[in-house]
Amino acid sequence: MNTQVTGVIVVGxxxxxxxxxxxxxxxxxxxxxxxxxxxxNLQSRAGAIQPRTAELLALRGxxxxxxxxxxxxxxxxxxxxxxxxxxxYAAWDTRYPHPVLLxxxxxxxxxxxxxxxxxxxVLRRHELTGLRQDADxxxxxxxxxxxxxxxxxxFLVACDGAHSSVRKIVGAAFPGxxxxxxxxxxxxxxxxxxxESTTGHISSRIHTSPEGHFAMVTPLANGLHKLIFxxxxxxxxxxxxxxxxxxxxxxxxxxxxxxLDVAEIRYSSRFSDxxxxxxxxxxxxxxFAGDSAHIHSPAGGQGLNxxxxxxxxxxxxxxxxxxGEAAEELLDTYQTERHPVAARVLALTRAQGVVMGPQREGGxxxxxxxxxxxxxxxxxxxxxxxxxxxxxxxLPSPDAAEHPLLGLRMPDLDLTTDEGGQVRFSDLxxxxxxxxxxxSDTALDAADPWKDRIVRVRARAEKGGIDAEAVLVRxxxxxxxxxxxxxxxxxxxxxxxxxxxxxxxxxA
Numbered sequence: 001m002n003t004q005v006t007g008v009i010v011v012g013x014x015x016x017x018x019x020x021x022x023x024x025x026x027x028x029x030x031x032x033x034x035x036x037x038x039x040x041n042l043q044s045r046a047g048a049i050q051p052r053t054a055e056l057l058a059l060r061g062x063x064x065x066x067x068x069x070x071x072x073x074x075x076x077x078x079x080x081x082x083x084x085x086x087x088x089y090a091a092w093d094t095r096y097p098h099p100v101l102l103x104x105x106x107x108x109x110x111x112x113x114x115x116x117x118x119x120x121x122v123l124r125r126h127e128l129t130g131l132r133q134d135a136d137x138x139x140x141x142x143x144x145x146x147x148x149x150x151x152x153x154x155f156l157v158a159c160d161g162a163h164s165s166v167r168k169i170v171g172a173a174f175p176g177x178x179x180x181x182x183x184x185x186x187x188x189x190x191x192x193x194x195x196e197s198t199t200g201h202i203s204s205r206i207h208t209s210p211e212g213h214f215a216m217v218t219p220l221a222n223g224l225h226k227l228i229f230x231x232x233x234x235x236x237x238x239x240x241x242x243x244x245x246x247x248x249x250x251x252x253x254x255x256x257x258x259x260l261d262v263a264e265i266r267y268s269s270r271f272s273d274x275x276x277x278x279x280x281x282x283x284x285x286x287x288f289a290g291d292s293a294h295i296h297s298p299a300g301g302q303g304l305n306x307x308x309x310x311x312x313x314x315x316x317x318x319x320x321x322x323x324g325e326a327a328e329e330l331l332d333t334y335q336t337e338r339h340p341v342a343a344r345v346l347a348l349t350r351a352q353g354v355v356m357g358p359q360r361e362g363g364x365x366x367x368x369x370x371x372x373x374x375x376x377x378x379x380x381x382x383x384x385x386x387x388x389x390x391x392x393x394x395l396p397s398p399d400a401a402e403h404p405l406l407g408l409r410m411p412d413l414d415l416t417t418d419e420g421g422q423v424r425f426s427d428l429x430x431x432x433x434x435x436x437x438x439x440s441d442t443a444l445d446a447a448d449p450w451k452d453r454i455v456r457v458r459a460r461a462e463k464g465g466i467d468a469e470a471v472l473v474r475x476x477x478x479x480x481x482x483x484x485x486x487x488x489x490x491x492x493x494x495x496x497x498x499x500x501x502x503x504x505x506x507x508a
Contacts, residue, residue: 001149002150003139004150004151005153006032006153007030007155007322008024008029008031008032008322009031009153009155009156010156011034011157011158011160011166012034012158012160012164012292013035013037015108015304015308016290016310017033017035017159017311018111018115019311019312020315021120021122022114023311025115026431027316027432031120033115033120033123034122034123034126034128034140035123035124035126036124036125037124042267043105043185043266044220044267046103046104046298046301046304047102047103047218047301048099049107049304049305050078050099050302050390051099051390051391052389052391053305055412055426056309058426059426060430062111066107069102069107069110070101070106071219071220077089078388079201079203081351081355082206083368083371083375084203084204085372085376085381086201087375087384087385087389088382089391091386092386092389092391092392099301104304107308127142127143129148131286133156137152137153138152138155155285155318155322157286158288159289159307159311161290164291170283172280174277175277176295178274181230182237182271184230184268185226185227185229186268187265187266188227188262188263188264189223189264189266190217190261191261192256192259192260193259193260194217194225205217205218206356212232213230213231213251214228214231215229215251215256224266229248231251234247240270271297272297273296273349274297275295276294277294277342277343278294280335281334282335287318287331287334289314290307290311294346299352299353300345302348302388302390309341309390310338313334313338316474316476320453320495320496325496344387355368355371393408394407394408405471406480406481406482409477409479410477410479411425412426413425413462414463415437415459416460425437429477433455434494435456435457436456436457436472436473437457438457438470439466440469440470446488450495466482471483472487472490
């Protein structure tokens, strides 16, 4: 059996896997994407992208396509636990202060189209059956309709979901909390009086009953609606049991009276509030991203966003190592930076699950009232908006005390370059490289040896701007240097030693 050799093996063609593959392809790093399914899952599943994910898509010129595929329905803001106070994302100076209603299959279509433009593709009906790794790489065996195949890469990234086969083969511990609530979701055709307003808040979509039913209806395209629900029947159902029309009707009767009925179920699936996270995101030459690394309830709509952001963090680092520009130690920052982010999301979703539940005894009703009042306080609302949208993230930095911008996301400034061009900062990041933005006449000759790895632009900010004469921004949009001393050291830390380096790791 011949073995196909590549740089990175990506297992799973969901949001995280496709994001990672496009990042690698953009950097010119060969990769192969393996997926056991015959095609994209057309169920809406995750239904929205958060502002920080929208910003990241804008960094690569993908957002316009995503917006073109989004649902013409604008939520007035985000939410915490469905409480009736919109979270004000605009307080975080973002161009995208609303969740974008984009079904997961449409985001995956955007990413797969870009991957194809870059010369990559997904190998479908390719199911992983074996994996072994050594000091130099990873070899996998895959079952396909045409027989068994073998692939070898320097690294493998598991993006194969909550029931990851890679995780099981590697034997990675996946500690956490078992499911306490079972729920279901369905894309369906409804009849009856349906609110089709174009603006609103998630709290208006949530209906419960004293008997423990829960239902949330959101419009999709082409006459479909997405229903997330639970009830006494649903909590007892096995994970693989089909979702029936009668089960849905029972919930709708309890939560909406006779105003809604189900005419057709197109797609459906079951899920739970199980909450687990890998202790280590790297096992030898195998990395984990997305649901293969962490699972949680969908409360707050953060799961898909979390996985896409994992991939943006890891992709450029893998590319730098495989191009011979950086040492493998750079890959250790993936664990350092992303593990705490997911741990916080798991804590937040567990908390929201308690608050969103239909129970009101034991002080839970009073707790909802207290939290609702708290979210009306602007400072508290801003804090929670930043947490839920991923806009408040500050990456750990050894120099964090030296400048308040370090570790934060770079604002998408309107700029006028020295050549007179009008650009946004995000226009400078389309190629997936770091950016040294020079906002003064200060000479930064120390950056010259890295000219093949970063984009250097001298410009002025049109409005507002930032309090720095120059900033160095990583490919994933986070500030890693903001004026002062240490530019060469920072460039070395994130972009490798000075001078051109060949694929072998030796200076050219």
